[in-house]
Amino acid sequence: MQLLLSIALKHLLARKRQSFISLLGIVLGVAFFLMISALMQGSEADFIRRLIDNTPHITIVDSYRNPRLQPVQKLYPPGNTELRSVKPLSETRGIRGYEQIILYLNTLSGIRASPVLAGQALISFAGKDHAVSLNGMIPEDITTITTIANYMKEGSIDDLIASPDGIIVGTELVRQLSLNKGDNILITATTGQTRTFKILGIFRTGRADYDERQAFASIKRVQALLNRPNRANNIIIKLPDPYAAHALAAKIESKIGYKSISWQETSEDLLSLLVVRNIIMYSVVSAVLIVAAFGIYNVISTVVMEKHRDISILKSMGFHTGDIKWIFVIQGIILGSLGSLLGLPLGSAFMYTLMQIELTPPGSTEPIHIPLDWSLFQFVIASAFAMTAALAAAFLPARKGAMVQPVDVLRGSI
Amino acid sequence: MSDTALKVENLSRRLSGEVSITLIDDVSLEVRRGEFMVITGPSGSGKSSLLYLMGLLDRPSSGRIWLNDEDILTYNDDQLADTRLAELGFVFQFHFLLPEFTALENVMLPMQRLNRLSQKEIQDRAQQLLTDLGLAQQQHKLPRQLSGGQSQRVAIARALANNPLLILADEPTGNLDTHASMTVEQILKDLAHRHNHAVVVVTHETRLAASADRLITIVDGKIQNSAP
Numbered sequence: 226m227q228l229l230l231s232i233a234l235k236h237l238l239a240r241k242r243q244s245f246i247s248l249l250g251i252v253l254g255v256a257f258f259l260m261i262s263a264l265m266q267g268s269e270a271d272f273i274r275r276l277i278d279n280t281p282h283i284t285i286v287d288s289y290r291n292p293r294l295q296p297v298q299k300l301y302p303p304g305n306t307e308l309r310s311v312k313p314l315s316e317t318r319g320i321r322g323y324e325q326i327i328l329y330l331n332t333l334s335g336i337r338a339s340p341v342l343a344g345q346a347l348i349s350f351a352g353k354d355h356a357v358s359l360n361g362m363i364p365e366d367i368t369t370i371t372t373i374a375n376y377m378k379e380g381s382i383d384d385l386i387a388s389p390d391g392i393i394v395g396t397e398l399v400r401q402l403s404l405n406k407g408d409n410i411l412i413t414a415t416t417g418q419t420r421t422f423k424i425l426g427i428f429r430t431g432r433a434d435y436d437e438r439q440a441f442a443s444i445k446r447v448q449a450l451l452n453r454p455n456r457a458n459n460i461i462i463k464l465p466d467p468y469a470a471h472a473l474a475a476k477i478e479s480k481i482g483y484k485s486i487s488w489q490e491t492s493e494d495l496l497s498l499l500v501v502r503n504i505i506m507y508s509v510v511s512a513v514l515i516v517a518a519f520g521i522y523n524v525i526s527t528v529v530m531e532k533h534r535d536i537s538i539l540k541s542m543g544f545h546t547g548d549i550k551w552i553f554v555i556q557g558i559i560l561g562s563l564g565s566l567l568g569l570p571l572g573s574a575f576m577y578t579l580m581q582i583e584l585t586p587p588g589s590t591e592p593i594h595i596p597l598d599w600s601l602f603q604f605v606i607a608s609a610f611a612m613t614a615a616l617a618a619a620f621l622p623a624r625k626g627a628m629v630q631p632v633d634v635l636r637g638s639i
Numbered sequence: 640m641s642d643t644a645l646k647v648e649n650l651s652r653r654l655s656g657e658v659s660i661t662l663i664d665d666v667s668l669e670v671r672r673g674e675f676m677v678i679t680g681p682s683g684s685g686k687s688s689l690l691y692l693m694g695l696l697d698r699p700s701s702g703r704i705w706l707n708d709e710d711i712l713t714y715n716d717d718q719l720a721d722t723r724l725a726e727l728g729f730v731f732q733f734h735f736l737l738p739e740f741t742a743l744e745n746v747m748l749p750m751q752r753l754n755r756l757s758q759k760e761i762q763d764r765a766q767q768l769l770t771d772l773g774l775a776q777q778q779h780k781l782p783r784q785l786s787g788g789q790s791q792r793v794a795i796a797r798a799l800a801n802n803p804l805l806i807l808a809d810e811p812t813g814n815l816d817t818h819a820s821m822t823v824e825q826i827l828k829d830l831a832h833r834h835n836h837a838v839v840v841v842t843h844e845t846r847l848a849a850s851a852d853r854l855i856t857i858v859d860g861k862i863q864n865s866a867p
Contacts, residue, residue, distance in 0.1 A: 228751045235739035538735045541696055542749050542797075543724020545717050632697045635731065635809070636687070 229548055232539075233555035236528050243527065247520035248560055248567075251611055254517035255568025258510040259607040260575040263597045265506040269499050271596035276495070278372045279430070281461035282470040282488050285477065287320045290484045319456035326460060326481055333473070335465040339366035340457030342447050347413045348394075348440070350402045357398065357440045359412065361447025361457075367393075370463050373428050373441060379406045380426030382441075389443045391425035395436030399427050412450065420450045431591065511610065518614035521560050525553050525619050529626035537631035550627040557619020564615065565608040572607065643708070644805050644837035645670040645693060650702035652688055652860075662688040663699070664860040670805065670839055675831035677851035678841045685860035686841040687809055693839060694727055694807045695719045707804060724753050728798030728836075730827075732810035735794065736782040742769060742793045743778040749800040768796040772826060788819025795826055799836075806830060808840040812847060824850070 237244045297311055320326065323340045330338040342361040347354050364385035368374045374382050378396060385391045392412075394404070404410065406424050413419045422442060429436055448454050462477075464470055470487035478485040489496060529536075536549055576597050583592040652663040662685050670676055670693075678686050691697040692704070695711065704712055711722055736745045746765040750756055756764065769778045772792040782790055791811060798806055808827060812820035824847050831838040831852070840847065848854055856864040 228748070232737075235737075239739045534735065535737050538737065539748075540720065541694070541723065541729050542752065543720050543722075543727075544752060545720045547717075548752075632691045635691065635696070 247524040250517035250520035251564025252568040254514040255611045256572035259572030261510045263603045267596040267598035277467045282464045283462040283474045285460040287458040323457040338462045341459040349411045361444035376428040384425040392422035393426040393441040396429040397437035514614045518618040521618035526622040529622040536629045537634035540631045546627045550623045553623030557615045561612040561615025646705040653700045670837045673835045675852045678855045680857035684857045726804045728803040728806045730808040730811045732813040746796045805837045
């Protein structure tokens with residue numbers, strides 16, 4: 226193999242300019258492949274991370290995926306009898322026995338579950354009213370299960386533990402109602418009950434709607450306000466492996482009956498969009514490398530054409546057909562490997578340059594950096610694709626070269 | 640060990656196509672060790688075709704070939720290549736050296752492919768062969784830096800690299816001046832007479848033909864005359 230390698234190297238070095246141009250094609254192909262792939266995967270990962278971090282991995286809601294069978298329907302199965310004007314049995318809203326469900330969920334390894342009682346309420350302050358979605362949670366769980374603690378601008382979630390009458394609100398709400406930390410606000414529930422809450426913290430997620438309409442308080446206090454003692458209408462779950470959510474949600478739903486929605490189910494359309502986006506991205510960047518592969522095909526094809534006589538000599542000397550094929554495939558491997566070796570650092574430099582760019586999207590107040598995926602996988606896939614393209618480009622002329630019959634060349638037929 | 644290096648029996652080679660062409664027609668001959676055989680004949684008579692068949696570069700349409708008493712037409716292509724590597728050496732009219740390799744590297748190639756010697760032994764033997772052929776000073780030169788005669792001597796050194804049983808030369812002096820021709824001719828004769836190689840040379844040159852141990856004349860693919 227060392228001999229074949231030295232012959233292959235001599236062939237490439239004998240055509241320095243052609244070899245350099247085809248190498249340059251692969252280098253640029255790998256660099257662009259890496260940069261675009263890292264950019265797309267980075268933005269996808271960033272998007273999914275935000276999706277996963279900012280939403281529960283599984284949400285158990287106080288409803289059923291399929292309407293429950295009413296007692297009268299159990300008594301008179303559909304058939305000869307026809308029942309008209311049957312109304313479903315009235316049920317108190319909320320998840321029944323949520324504490325037992327939480328105990329069950331805690332037996333599943335690594336997961337964190339917390340009950341939520343969410344409801345609509347009206348915040349009144351200084352003669353202004355504002356509708357919000359009030360989330361009653363166990364204060365200790367707000368820090369561990371939600372990411373709201375990461376967005377705190379003033380105060381702390383921990384203050385809710387010490388002050389059960391506290392509330393955490395968003396910056397938009399604070400701005401619209403001219404509120405400040407420490408202010409007392411009156412909250413009216415849809416039942417007409419009112420309670421006074423003290424603003425203990427202010428968060429800012431950057432999503433104006435969320436910062437305007439969401440508020441967090443102690444679940445006990447919210448249960449009292451909404452007149453739904455010992456009730457929760459959601460259980461939110463965080464998993465160590467967010468990608469296990471889909472399977473686990475199905476398992477939980479089959480066990481407890483309540484509809485359990487994984488984040489994948491909630492964001493199904495967005496995830497489908499990402500798949501389509503990936504297909505488009507890989508098609509485009511693959512095209513770059515395929516064009517580069519034509520450069521390799523061209524140089525090896527030229528070498529094969531020019532080397533018919535040398536191939537004949539090597540064969541007459543006793544080189545096997547396979548040896549000849551290897552000589553040209555090795556040339557592809559050399560170009561592919563060198564292209565990857567030089568293309569990856571160049572691609573990394575492109576990526577580093579992109580990372581330095583600060584963008585302020587329309588409507589955003591804070592600048593963002595372009596997310597890039599620096600994982601080993603990106604480097605491996607760029608190299609693997611370059612090698613595959615180079616090998617495929619080399620294989621065709623190599624096969625043609627190996628088929629040269631020495632006697633045809635010696636007779637002068639070729 | 641038999642004295643016969645190569646034996647062909649009822650060898651024929653036909654090219655099929657719209658018109659079938661007979662290149663070699665029922666040829667039988669034997670080449671012995673230490674023999675300097677010359678094949679001659681008019682252009683297009685089938686001399687080179689016979690040489691390619693004897694050199695296992697082409698397969699006959701019919702007939703049999705024994706090399707060192709082995710029926711080699713039963714071999715597959717890779718086995719034939721191995722046989723060419725170990726037992727045969729070729730010298731062509733145009734030296735056909737690999738242009739990117741120095742004279743020394745060209746001579747080392749067949750030994751490196753055979754892989755029976757260490758790299759040091761291969762280099763030593765290649766240098767010895769080039770020295771024996773008067774090319775000690777030219778060993779690190781590329782083929783384009785050598786004269787026609789020097790290139791042909793490098794090609795002979797390359798043919799001798801694996802100490803072959805049979806050396807086949809196709810018009811080895813056809814592209815050389817008189818002085819270089821005589822040198823190459825003498826080397827080939829020495830290989831047969833002093834080193835006991837079987838040497839078969841295809842040529843038009845009457846002087847070379849006249850000095851043969853055995854002269855075969857081919858006309859229209861058939862042996863016309865075999866002398867002595």
